[in-house]
Amino acid sequence: MVMEEKLVINELEQGRELAKRLMSNLKDTSSIESSKSLISEILSIYQNAISMLDDKKVLKRSREIDDKYSKNVIKKRKVFEKTEKVSFFVGAGQEKGSIDDGYCWRKYGQKEIHGSINPRGYFRCTHRFTQNCLAVKQVQKSDRDPSIFEVKYVGSHTCNNTTTSPKTPNFSVSTFQEGNTADEQREDIKPTKTEEAMMSFEDLESKKNIFRTFSFSNYEFENGGGGWKGNLFHENQLSPAATTSGSGITSEIATAPASVENSETADSYFSSLDNIIDFGPDWLLSCDVLNW
DNA sequence: GAGATTTGACCATC
DNA sequence: GATGGTCAAATCTC
Numbered sequence: 001m002v003m004e005e006k007l008v009i010n011e012l013e014q015g016r017e018l019a020k021r022l023m024s025n026l027k028d029t030s031s032i033e034s035s036k037s038l039i040s041e042i043l044s045i046y047q048n049a050i051s052m053l054d055d056k057k058v059l060k061r062s063r064e065i066d067d068k069y070s071k072n073v074i075k076k077r078k079v080f081e082k083t084e085k086v087s088f089f090v091g092a093g094q095e096k097g098s099i100d101d102g103y104c105w106r107k108y109g110q111k112e113i114h115g116s117i118n119p120r121g122y123f124r125c126t127h128r129f130t131q132n133c134l135a136v137k138q139v140q141k142s143d144r145d146p147s148i149f150e151v152k153y154v155g156s157h158t159c160n161n162t163t164t165s166p167k168t169p170n171f172s173v174s175t176f177q178e179g180n181t182a183d184e185q186r187e188d189i190k191p192t193k194t195e196e197a198m199m200s201f202e203d204l205e206s207k208k209n210i211f212r213t214f215s216f217s218n219y220e221f222e223n224g225g226g227g228w229k230g231n232l233f234h235e236n237q238l239s240p241a242a243t244t245s246g247s248g249i250t251s252e253i254a255t256a257p258a259s260v261e262n263s264e265t266a267d268s269y270f271s272s273l274d275n276i277i278d279f280g281p282d283w284l285l286s287c288d289v290l291n292w
Numbered sequence: 293g294a295g296a297t298t299t300g301a302c303c304a305t306c
Numbered sequence: 307g308a309t310g311g312t313c314a315a316a317t318c319t320c
Contacts, residue, residue, distance in 0.1 A: 107297060114309060122311070126296095138311090 103157055105137065117143045125159055133159035 022038040104126035113120050118141035125133040135157040142148035 106295090108314095109312060110298075111310065111312095120310085124312095136311095 103135070103159075113140065116140065118146075125157060127159035131159040133157055135159075 018038050018041050022035055025035045025038065105123040106126045106128075107121055107123050109122040110119050111122070120138055120140040123137045123139065125131075125135040127133040128135075134155045136154045138152045138154070140150050142150055
């Protein structure tokens with residue numbers, strides 16, 4: 001085990017001890033201030049641990065990219081120069097119908113993913129060749145909760161075309177952005193062009209709201225409409241309505257814990273943390289206390 | 293017939 | 307060698 005990993009483990013162990021103390025404190029309603037202080041410490045420790053892991057990852061990625069260009073070889077397997085990956089968690093009851101995100105997607109592949117029950121669908125922008133739009137998304141039904149779809153966006157739209165007028169979909173969203181620490185993600189959320197477009201038509205009051213689980217009605221769903229060209233919402237062909245970049249380590253994770261497993265970064269962190277601390281109702285309470 | 297989806301094959305990466 | 311991402315021919319839908 002390398003030194004950095006030992007340090008991370010040490011940090012997490014400290015967090016575990018603090019969490020235990022926090023649990024004891026929570027039984028005593030008179031020690032709320034003390035609990036808040038402990039929570040701050042815990043968060044700081046986890047942030048350190050995550051940052052350590054992130055630094056390692058960034059260094060590794062940097063080496064990969066350097067290798068790619070130094071060899072001047074075109075790789076068929078995509079090496080994303082842009083690390084913007086977003087996961088969406090589409091709520092229940094949406095297997096049928098459509099969520100129109102205003103962009104036109106074309107499915108170009110589907111794969112059985114090792115360790116996953118459900119296949120992953122691969123979509124790219126219809127205008128890929130006409131407008132050189134490199135936006136891509138991957139859609140996979142959650143193994144834990146079949147009513148949830150996990151959607152990963154890679155790249156942003158450079159095309160001008162949108163398929164329809166803006167829609168108001170009904171889905172829950174949880175996001176994370178690869179390569180950023182949790183605090184950076186919360187405080188420095190910069191949407192892509194796609195995201196800006198989506199936010200404008202969804203009438204979201206602020207970027208902060210994106211990181212709250214939300215749902216609102218969708219006319220097409222509720223009326224059984226066949227938007228999105230009438231066929232994109234069979235199980236692996238959905239198109240969620242909004243893209244947001246930013247943190248996955250937000251309250252969304254806590255509100256949709258069953259859905260983070262395929263996230264490349266946040267899920268691994270949280271699956272580990274989950275073994276250390278039992279994220280129960282108190283955890284959600286803690287998030288509220290800290291204004292997450 | 294045009295455009296979208298399906299699916300097996302190919303290939304890069306790990 | 308296993309896995310995941312993409313290609314492209316076959317097929318389907320409108």
